[in-house]
Amino acid sequence: MTSPHAEQLTFDGFATPRRRRRAPEEKIPAAENPVVRVVLDVQATHLGRTFDYLVEERQSDQAVPGAMVRVRFGGQRVNGIIWDRVASSETPASSLRYIERVLTPSPLVSASMREDITLIADAYGGTRANILRLAVPARVARIDKEQQLAASGLWQGHERFGEPQSKALADGLAALRRSYDGAERLHAAIEGRGFASFVVDAMPGALRWARDLAYMILDALLAGKSAVIVLPTAREVDDLAGVLAGDCGLRRFAPDHATHGGYSGDFAVLEGSAMPPAERYRAYLAVSTGQVRCVIGARSAMYAPVEGPALFAIVDDLAYQNMDGFMPYPNARGVLRLRAKAHGGVFVALANARSPISQWETNGDGDPSVVRETPTSGFSSPVRPLPAVLKESSPWIRWLNRDELARLADPSIGARVPHTAVRILTEALRSGPVLLSIPADGIAQALSCARCHRQARCARCTGPLEQVVEQSVKHPGGMSGGIRCRWCGAAAVNWTCPGCHGDRLRVVRVGAAGTAQELAGLFRGVPIVMSSRSQPRGIIASIVATPQIVIATPGCEPRVLQTDGKPGEYRAVAILDAWTSLYAPGVDARCDALSSWMRSMTLCAPRSRGGQGLLIGETDPVIARSLMLWNPTLLAGREIEERAQTGLPPVVAAACVWGRRDAVMKALSEVGVLDGDWANVTVRNVIGDDEPTGDPGDGSPDGTAMTDGPLDMPATVDLPAVLGPVPIPQPATINARELEDTADRVKAVIRVGQPRRAELAIRLRAVVARHVASRTPGELRFRLDPKDLI
Numbered sequence: 001m002t003s004p005h006a007e008q009l010t011f012d013g014f015a016t017p018r019r020r021r022r023a024p025e026e027k028i029p030a031a032e033n034p035v036v037r038v039v040l041d042v043q044a045t046h047l048g049r050t051f052d053y054l055v056e057e058r059q060s061d062q063a064v065p066g067a068m069v070r071v072r073f074g075g076q077r078v079n080g081i082i083w084d085r086v087a088s089s090e091t092p093a094s095s096l097r098y099i100e101r102v103l104t105p106s107p108l109v110s111a112s113m114r115e116d117i118t119l120i121a122d123a124y125g126g127t128r129a130n131i132l133r134l135a136v137p138a139r140v141a142r143i144d145k146e147q148q149l150a151a152s153g154l155w156q157g158h159e160r161f162g163e164p165q166s167k168a169l170a171d172g173l174a175a176l177r178r179s180y181d182g183a184e185r186l187h188a189a190i191e192g193r194g195f196a197s198f199v200v201d202a203m204p205g206a207l208r209w210a211r212d213l214a215y216m217i218l219d220a221l222l223a224g225k226s227a228v229i230v231l232p233t234a235r236e237v238d239d240l241a242g243v244l245a246g247d248c249g250l251r252r253f254a255p256d257h258a259t260h261g262g263y264s265g266d267f268a269v270l271e272g273s274a275m276p277p278a279e280r281y282r283a284y285l286a287v288s289t290g291q292v293r294c295v296i297g298a299r300s301a302m303y304a305p306v307e308g309p310a311l312f313a314i315v316d317d318l319a320y321q322n323m324d325g326f327m328p329y330p331n332a333r334g335v336l337r338l339r340a341k342a343h344g345g346v347f348v349a350l351a352n353a354r355s356p357i358s359q360w361e362t363n364g365d366g367d368p369s370v371v372r373e374t375p376t377s378g379f380s381s382p383v384r385p386l387p388a389v390l391k392e393s394s395p396w397i398r399w400l401n402r403d404e405l406a407r408l409a410d411p412s413i414g415a416r417v418p419h420t421a422v423r424i425l426t427e428a429l430r431s432g433p434v435l436l437s438i439p440a441d442g443i444a445q446a447l448s449c450a451r452c453h454r455q456a457r458c459a460r461c462t463g464p465l466e467q468v469v470e471q472s473v474k475h476p477g478g479m480s481g482g483i484r485c486r487w488c489g490a491a492a493v494n495w496t497c498p499g500c501h502g503d504r505l506r507v508v509r510v511g512a513a514g515t516a517q518e519l520a521g522l523f524r525g526v527p528i529v530m531s532s533r534s535q536p537r538g539i540i541a542s543i544v545a546t547p548q549i550v551i552a553t554p555g556c557e558p559r560v561l562q563t564d565g566k567p568g569e570y571r572a573v574a575i576l577d578a579w580t581s582l583y584a585p586g587v588d589a590r591c592d593a594l595s596s597w598m599r600s601m602t603l604c605a606p607r608s609r610g611g612q613g614l615l616i617g618e619t620d621p622v623i624a625r626s627l628m629l630w631n632p633t634l635l636a637g638r639e640i641e642e643r644a645q646t647g648l649p650p651v652v653a654a655a656c657v658w659g660r661r662d663a664v665m666k667a668l669s670e671v672g673v674l675d676g677d678w679a680n681v682t683v684r685n686v687i688g689d690d691e692p693t694g695d696p697g698d699g700s701p702d703g704t705a706m707t708d709g710p711l712d713m714p715a716t717v718d719l720p721a722v723l724g725p726v727p728i729p730q731p732a733t734i735n736a737r738e739l740e741d742t743a744d745r746v747k748a749v750i751r752v753g754q755p756r757r758a759e760l761a762i763r764l765r766a767v768v769a770r771h772v773a774s775r776t777p778g779e780l781r782f783r784l785d786p787k788d789l790i
Contacts, residue, residue, distance in 0.1 A: 027054075028056060028057045029055065029057065030054075030055045030057050030059075030060035031057060031060070032087075033055075033085040033086055033087050034054055034055055034087070035052050035053070035054060035055070035085065035086050035087065035088060035089045035096070036052070036053050036054075036055050036063055036069075036082045036083075036084070036085050036086075036099065037050035037051070037052055037082070037083045037084045037086065038051050038052075038053055038069060038071060038080040038081065038082055038083065038099070039080055039081050039083050039129055039132060040071070040073055040078050040079075040080040041078050041079045041129060041132070041133065042073070042078060042129055043127075043129055043130060043327070044772055045126075045127060045765060045768045045769040045772050046770070046772050046773035047127075047129075048128065048129055048130070048765075048769070049127075050083050050084070051071075051073065051080075052089040052091050052096060053069075053071055053096060053097055053098060053099045054097065054098045054099070055085070055098070055099060056098055056099075059099065062102040062105065063082060063085070063099065063102050064082065064085075064107055065082050065083060065084055065085060065111065065114070066081065066082060066107030066108055066110055066111070066113075066114065067081070067082050067102055067103075067104050067106070067107050067108060068082075068102075068103040068104045068108050068139060069081075069082060069099045069100075069101065069102050069103060070099070070100050070101045071097065071099050071100060072097055072100065077100065079103065079139075081108065081109050081114075081132060081136070083114060083128075103139060104139065104144060105144055105147070106147065108136060108139075108288070109132070109135075109136060110288060110305060112308075112342075112343070113288075115342065116338075116339050116342055117131045117132060117135060119338055119342060119375065120330055120335055120338060121328070122375070122761065122762065123334065123338060123375040123376055123758070123761060123784075124328040124329065124330045124334075124761060124784050124785075125760075125761035125762065125782065125784060126327055126328025126765070127328075130326070130327050130328050131303075131328075131330070133326070134300065134303060134324060134326060134330075135303035135305075136284070136303075137277065137280045137281045137284050138277050138281065139281065140277055140278045140281045140282075142278070143281045143282050143285060146263075146282065147285050147289065161221065161222060161266075164249040165218060165221075165222065165248060165249055165250070166222070168215075168218060168247060168248050168249060169215065169218045169219055169222055169248075172211070172212075172215025172218065172219075172247075172248075173187060173215065173219065175211075175212075175215070176212060176215060178386075178389065179203055179212075179385055179386060179393075180200070180203075180383050180385055180386065181383070181384050181386055182198075182381060182382065182383035182384065183383065185198075185381060185383075186198050186200070186216070186346075186348070186381075186383055187219060189346050190216060190219045190220050190223060190225070190311060190346050191223045193309065193344065194344055195340060195344050195345065195346070195347075196347070196381070197337060197340070197341075197346070197347040197348075197361070197378065197379065197380040197381065198346070198347065198348050198349070198380055198381050198382075198383050199349045199354065199358040199362050199380045199381070199382050199383065200212075200348055200349065200350045200351075201351070201352070201383070201384050201385060201632055201633070202350055202351060202352050202385075202602075203389070203390065203393055204352075204390070204393050204394040204395070204598075204601060204602050204604075204606070204630060205602060205606065206559075206560070206567055206568070206569045206602060206603050207239055207243060207567055208393070209315065209350060209352070210236075210239045210240045210242075211243055211247060212350070213229065213350055214240065214243045214244050214247060214248050215248075216311060216313065216348065217229065217244065217248075217267075217294055217311065217313075218248045218250070220310070220311040220346075221250075221266070221293060225293075225308070225309050225310050225311060225345065226293040226295075226307065226308065226309075226310035226311070227267075227293065227294040227295070227306075227310060227311040227312075227313070228295050228301060228302065228310060228311070228312050228313070228336065228339075229294075229295070229296040229297075229301065229311075229313050229314075229315070230297065230298065230299060230301050230302050230314045230315070230322070230332045230336060231296065231297070231314075231315045231316075232315065232316050232319035232321045232322070232555075233319075234271070234274060234298065235541075235555075236315060236316075237271070237296055237297055237298060239559075240296055241267070241269060241296065244266075244267055244294075244296075250265075250266040250267050250294070251264070251265045251266045251267075252265050252266075252267060252268070252269070253265030253266075253267065253268035253269070253283060253286055253292050263282065263286065263291075264291070265292060266293075266294060267292065267294035267295070267296060268283040268286055268292045268294070268295050268296075269283065269296055270283050270284065270287070270295050270297040270300065270301045271297045271301070272298065272299065272300035274298070283295075284304075284305065287304050287305055287306060288305040290307065293306065298321065299321055299322060299332050302314075302330075302332045302335045302336055302339075303335075306343075308343060308345075309343055309344045309345040310343055310345040310346075311345060311346050311348065312336040312337070312339055312343075312345055312346070312347050312348070313336070313347070313349075313350060314332055314333050314336050314349055314350070315350050315351065316350075316352070316353075316595065316599075317332075317333040317349050317351055317355050317357070317358065318351065318353060318355045318591055318592060318595045319595075320787050322787075323786070323787045327781070328765075328783075328784075329783040329784075331376070331785050331787075333349065333355075333357070333376075334375075334376030334377065334785060335376070337376055337378070338375055338376050341378075347380070349380070351595070351632075352595060352598035352599060352602060352632065353591055353594040353595035353626075353632045353635070353636075354633055354635075354636040355591060356588070356591060356636060356640060356643065356649075357649075357650045358380065358636070359633065359636035359637060359639065359640050360377070360640055360650040360651065361377055361378065362379075362380050362381070363640065372753075372754040372755055374653065374755070374757045374758065375757070375758050376757075376785065377754075384633075385630075390630055391607075392606060392608050393606050393608075394607065394630045395572075395573070395601060395604040395605060395606055395611035395612055395613040396607040396611070396612050396613065397612075397613035397614070397615065397627055397628045398612070398613070398614055398615070398628070399619075399624045399627075399628060400418060400420060400421055400614055400615065400616045400617075401578075401617065401618050401619075401624075402414075402618065405418055405420065408420055416518065416576065416577070416616075417518070417522060417576070417616065418616070421574060421614050421616055422522055422523075424612055424614060425523070425549075425572055425574060425614075426523065428571035428572035428610075428612060429523070429526060429548075429549070429571070431547070431571050431610075432545050432546070432560075432568075432569075432570065432571040432605075433543060433545060433546065433547065433548045433549070433550055433560060433570050433571065434547075434548075434549050434550065434570060434571060434572045434573070434574070435550045435552065435557060435570045435574070435600060435603060435604070436519070436549060436550065436551050436552070436573075436576055437552060437554065437557070437573065437574070437575050437576065437596070437597070437600040438551060438552070438553060438577060439553070439554075439576075439580045440553050440554060446464065446507075446583035446584070446585060447464075447465045447466065447467060447483065447505050447506070447507060448506055448583060449497040449500065449502050449504070449506075450502060450504035450505060450506040451497065451500050451502035451504065452497060452499050452500040452502065453618075454497060454498075454499050454500075454582070455583050456483075456492070456497070456505055458485035458488060458490055459492075459495075460485065460488055460490045461485060461487050461488045461647075461723055462642075462646045462648075463485040463486050463487030463488060463723075463789070464485070464486050464487075464585035464790075465483050465484065465485055465486070465492050465495070466483070466485075466486050466585075467482075467483055467507065468482040468483065468484055483495065483505070484726070485726070486585060486726065486789075486790050487723050487724070487726070487789050487790070488723040488724055488726070488749075489723075489724045489725060489727075519551065526547065526548065526549050527547075527548040527549070528548070528549045528550075528551065529543060529548060529549070529550045529551070529558070530551050530552075531550065531551070531552040531553070531557065532551075532552065532553045533553070533556060534553075539556045539558075540552075540556075540558040541558060541559065542558050542560070542561045543559075543560060543561070544560075544561060544562075544563070545560050545561065545562050545563070545568040545569075550570075552600075554596040554599070554600075555596075555599075557599070557600055557603055559603075560603065569603060569604060569605040569609075569611065570604050570611075571604075571605055571610065571611065572604065572611065572612045572613070572614070573611075573612075573613045573614070574613070574614040574615075574616060575600065575613075575614065575615045575616060575617075576616055576617070577616075577617055578615050578617035578618065578619040578624075579617040579618045579619060581593035581619050581620065581623060582618065582619060582620065585790060586788045586790065587649075587788055587789050587790075588787065588788065590620055590622070590623055590635060590639065591636070591639060593619070593623060594623050594627060594632065594635055597615070597623075597627055598627060598630075598632070601613050601627070613627075615627060615628070622635050622638050623635055644683060645683070645717075646683075646719075647681055647717075647719040647751055648751075649751075649785065650754075651683060651754075652681055652683060652751045652752060652753060652754065653751070653752050653754050653756065653757035653760060653784070653785070654749055654750065654751050654784075654785070654786065654789070655749070655750045655760060655761075655782055655783065655785075655786070656747055656748070656749055656750075656782065656783045656786045656789065657747070657748050657749075657750060657764070657780075657781070657782045658745065658746065658747035658781055658782075659745065659746075659778060659779035659780035660743065660744055660745060660746075660777075660778030660779050660780070661744045661745075661746045662744075662778060663771060663776065663779065663780040664725055664746055664747075664748055664780065665725070666771075667764075667767045667768070667771070667780055667782075668722060668748060670763075670767045670770075671750065671760070671763045671764060671767060672763070673721040673722050673750050673752075678721050678756070679720070679721055680718045680719065680720060680721055681718070681719050681720075681721045681752055681753060682716050682717070682718055682719075682753065683716065683717055683719060719751070721750060721751050721752060722748055722749065722750060722751075723748065723749040723751070723789070724746065724747060725746035725747060725748040726746060726747055726748075727744075727745065728745050728746060728747045730743075730745055745779070749789050757784070761784055764782045764784075767780075768780055768781070768782065
């Protein structure tokens with residue numbers, strides 16, 4: 001009889017091979033808590049929950065909460081983190097699978113870190129898997145073996161704090177008390193218990209911010225706390241690391257040859273893609289196991305797995321680098337403040353230019369009831385430089401605009417570098433280098449009034465206007481295209497300038513080119529150094545303190561080193577093309593300009609040593625006064641007053657929603673901001689010195705207390721909750737398969753009262769989860785607390 005199954009052919013004289021069937025291995029569930037709840041490395045929003053699996057008895061000791069495991073999910077193997085172990089599951093026992101393997105010998109994510117991840121995901125409308133992808137580096141197996149050696153005691157990171165660190169802390173605290181009003185409160189909070197939040201306006205001076213922050217870190221470490229510091233770029237990371245190792249006597253986490261290949265140190269640098277995977281994973285494990293209690297780094301350091309009360313600090317919270325580029329787009333400032341509150345630690349925002357959110361948090365000058373608490377923001381105590389010390393530490397800054405040059409009878413009014421500036425810079429070049437800061441090399445376009453050159457803004461929401469030109473029609477150099485707002489999309493019909501009442505517009509193209517050739521004719525025989533990302537030599541790290549002209553774009557300023565290698569300073573710093581600040585379209589444009597200018601001025605010698613700063617060109621008078629007086633609260637306070645009248649963050653909570661038009665409009669409707677309970681947002685006309693009247697919830701659907709505005713305006717105004725939608729370009733990395741999904745791409749801005757921010761994040765997450773789960777075509781994404789609304 002012919003077998004229905006195929007048979008393997010054999011040679012004559014050989015027996016037919018028999019197939020051996022291996023009996024399935026019997027798996028015995030763990031005797032205690034056999035069910036684990038796992039957060040899988042799956043980024044789909046609708047799958048952002050835990051999934052139940054069984055644990056075998058032989059894996060029970062290793063399968064602890066926080067360990068990384070490998071499981072089967074949807075026909076493929078994926079990694080995940082055990083979030084919890086329980087005795088039973090709501091899933092039928094016949095549907096439960098066993099975990100295949102425990103990858104890490106010890107917990108990778110501690111209990112407090114798991115709690116932080118949950119809070120961050122809820123605050124920004126993401127999933128725990130989204131945050132785990134950003135927070136936990138890729139596993140490297142050989143580093144796990146090193147960690148086992150560390151746990152076995154073959155080598156250990158050890159404390160080196162002794163007399164040198166104690167003396168450095170005493171000197172540092174004395175310097176802070178002499179320089180800052182509120183330094184004693186900050187010191188008491190760092191050494192004490194309980195949550196506290198501070199906004200520190202940094203003192204001017206080369207690396208002064210790094211020294212002050214290093215003393216705060218040393219204070220926290222000697223008090224038995226951890227420290228997590230987030231800095232804008234790798235240059236600031238290197239600056240702070242140098243001060244910690246030099247002035248404070250701390251060791252960087254690195255190979256320790258005395259321990260036969262082990263690693264030890266007092267602080268670790270935790271970067272993202274800038275570090276090799278093995279080094280990043282090694283630093284992460286060193287922090288999570290308590291071998292290192294201080295972490296510094298760029299944005300990714302905000303997820304450092306520290307335990308207990310800690311110092312969470314961020315430098316220059318205005319920097320665009322603080323916004324993560326992956327879903328759910330968390331902001332480093334909000335994450336650090338959230339974690340500081342969850343850990344009962346101290347949050348510090350240190351910057352030269354105070355951000356609007358920092359000004360909003362310090363509003364009331366000591367009255368926490370004025371500021372509404374949200375998951376990522378709340379009341380903060382201001383720490384300001386003492387006026388007398390500030391005056392001696394800052395350079396003498398002059399604003400050379402048309403009025404000042406006319407008062408000085410300078411015949412070169414309108415020149416890019418007037419004669420008065422040439423004379424001052426020439427005098428400074430006799431004793432050292434001079435820095436000239438120019439705008440970024442990129443080209444931007446803005447619209448301004450043709451008569452008074454004021455930037456053209458929307459009459460509805462004060463957003464910047466843009467020229468709209470259809471792709472099928474050419475408008476070479478003309479203004480025949482339509483004009484609309486970049487924020488709300490409203491058409492600018494019959495536009496008139498509020499300053500001069502002119503009705504004609506012109507295109508302003510902002511850029512910088514040929515600066516070196518221009519200055520070579522003004523300063524003959526003087527060496528010129530160009531530091532910019534677009535230049536062939538790129539960014540120049542440092543220069544020698546000899547007479548030379550340095551031309552640099554923002555963020556690329558070289559450090560000055562003396563002949564003995566110690567930090568030096570520029571004899572003069574000049575800001576060229578200040579008028580470009582008038583045409584930047586971003587909502588934080590003025591604050592960003594002030595931050596960039598103050599960063600350059602900090603490299604200048606103080607007025608006590610003859611240092612001079614020049615601001616050349618027309619700009620907003622509030623920015624100029626803030627720079628000349630070194631008082632960032634002037635601009636920050638004006639920003640809050642204006643945003644209170646127009647309903648812009650941080651006075652209200654905002655979220656950007658973008659994607660295909662039909663998906664975006666459906667999402668706005670489901671959230672309830674088109675015609676639902678959140679269709680309007682109530683804002684106050686004035687925030688600042690006015691005393692609040694009423695308690696939370698009085699007369700305001702957003703739960704905000706109302707204050708009396710100007711006599712000719714109501715105290716509160718109801719504004720539409722949605723700005724837009726406005727068309728936006730397709731992604732630069734789009735391919736043919738995604739072309740249909742990203743067609744007719746738009747963006748809208750949602751505004752709600754600050755007390756409703758947490759609920760807004762949950763609603764947006766639910767809407768996107770339904771969109772993805774139903775496989776509705778079209779792109780749909782959102783971002784809370786955006787850096788910009790465009």
